[in-house]
């Protein structure tokens with residue numbers, strides 16, 4: 001198990017990692033989700049040993065890795081741009097790591113070729129060994145990069161936005177393949193991405209990096225349904241979040257004051273989260289009994305195939321989204337510019353304590 005405790009890393013005035021605690025268990029596919037600039041690459045570089053943390057520790061199975069140079073950590077790193085050697089063949093790219101690794105370098109040419117070919121077979125590139133890396137597709141280059149890392153039998157594989165350079169179709173296929181390869185090897189993958197869909201699809205668990213810390217680390221389905229805090233919810237791109245304050249009259253937000261059941265009422269500042277797919281829409285005078293609601297002006301709709309998105313603006317100018325699944329449509333016909341009541345049952349909301 002890889003463990004980071006209290007890891008901080010600053011660049012001048014910028015705090016990239018801020019006392020971060022994080023573990024990657026054995027035999028697990030872990031997604032790390034964060035916005036651009038949230039410190040994802042810094043975190044991978046600290047784990048791999050390309051950077052040392054200012055404070056805190058990195059260990060593997062309780063052995064400290066701080067101060068151990070990258071090539072002695074047994075950690076694989078698949079770079080976003082693949083970083084292949086353009087003048088070498090596919091097989092020689094894969095063999096390179098094996099011939100040159102610091103621990104237990106393989107010198108016997110026959111064994112090098114056998115192991116390189118086995119790694120290519122594992123990533124679905126049997127028979128491609130003789131090709132130049134310029135003569136294969138982007139998805140195949142991605143797999144060469146993976147094979148080059150896997151051939152060295154790392155204890156954990158770090159993947160920095162591994163699908164970012166691929167087109168959408170290929171990305172979907174590589175998602176399945178990465179998971180299948182990992183399951184065969186039983187080695188943990190830590191997959192960094194800025195895409196919530198990719199993080200949720202890939203990870204057995206998803207860790208969300210925000211403000212230099214992991215704000216939630218949970219199985220994908222639990223995280224999606226039950227974010228612990230507003231920061232985590234925001235990253236899922238599926239939750240509307242209305243910041244407000246608990247008052248005598250209810251939970252006061254810029255969109256409306258909600259008469260929350262007492263057990264949900266935050267003591268001071270807080271926010272109300274409601275998922276895009278759990279809001280219904282009615283005429284202002286037709287909100288069902290027991291539902292909470294707020295008024296909002298319908299802006300426009302967006303049709304995405306199996307789902308349709310509707311965009312609204314609250315009285316205080318916040319953008320709110322509602323999603324409809326075309327298999328089970330819930331939304332009425334709406335007129336752009338008209339005001340509707342967006343409503344939901346109190347059981348469907350999450351209240352997050354603290355300032356948003």
Ligand SMILES: Nc1ncnc2c1ncn2[C@@H]1O[C@H](COP(=O)(O)OP(=O)(O)OP(=O)(O)O)[C@@H](O)[C@H]1O
Nearest residue numbers: 011014016034035036037038039040041042043194
């Ligand atoms: N070498 C550096 N010198 C100065 N600031 C840096 C350096 N590396 C990273 N930073 C800053 O640290 C913060 C975290 O950067 P990092 O590259 O880790 O983010 P990221 O989540 O990987 O972003 P992206 O998804 O855009 O690649 C950013 O504010 C970045 O500008």
